[in-house]
Amino acid sequence: RGEDIIDLGMGNPDVPTPKPIIDKLVEAVSNPRNHKYSASKGIYKLRLAITNWYKRRYNIDLDPDTEAIATIGAKEGIAHMALSTIGSGDLVLVPTPAYPIHPYSVIIAGGDLLTVPLREGSDFFQDLISAVKQTWPKPKMLILSFPHNPTTTV
Missing domain, CATH: 3.40.50 (Rossmann fold)
Incomplete structure (x- = not known):
């Protein structure tokens, strides 16, 4: 009937990825430093930021080496x-x-x-x-x- 339908399925945005994000992804892929697997439990600075957030938000002390991981999603x-x-x-x-x-x-x-x-x-x-x-x-x-x-x- 010609109606515009928005797909609300998992991971299906109805708008294209903004060009600045695509440009940054291309830049990151072009950097040889990124031509390897990341640490399987996540980059330390990210895990540290996660544990610091829990401390600020919930006053919970977590060890970034043993109590925090980063996953793909x-x-x-x-x-x-x-x-x-x-x-x-x-x-x-x-x-x-x-x-x-x-x-x-x-x-x-x-x-x-x-x-x-x-x-x-x-x-x-x-x-x-x-x-x-x-x-x-x-x-x-x-x-x-x-x-x-x-x-x-x-």
Whole structure:
């Protein structure tokens, strides 16, 4: 019908990348210093900045060498977190609907998934407490995002 449609799918912006960003990317790719893999846990100065932010924001002391990593994005970070902490038989609670990596990280890691519906008009936290009380073994983990993705519920 000729209507303009915006794709709200994951990672699909509806506008092109601004030219100054493209120019900086080309410049970075042209620098031989960048022709190698970065440190697998992230560049130290970035990890230090992350731990300093946590100190300022939450008054939490974190060691940038042992308690902070940089990942390519949320999907990679959540997947690695699940793979490093969840094993066979571990129960994980995830709200539904959910950002796709939330439930799939549990499944890939071999854990057991229990979804807790996030419905308009319901008390999610009461539903969550009920789910924990009615579940055995007790959940090892709860995966939440704030604001909730994809509903933006706070």
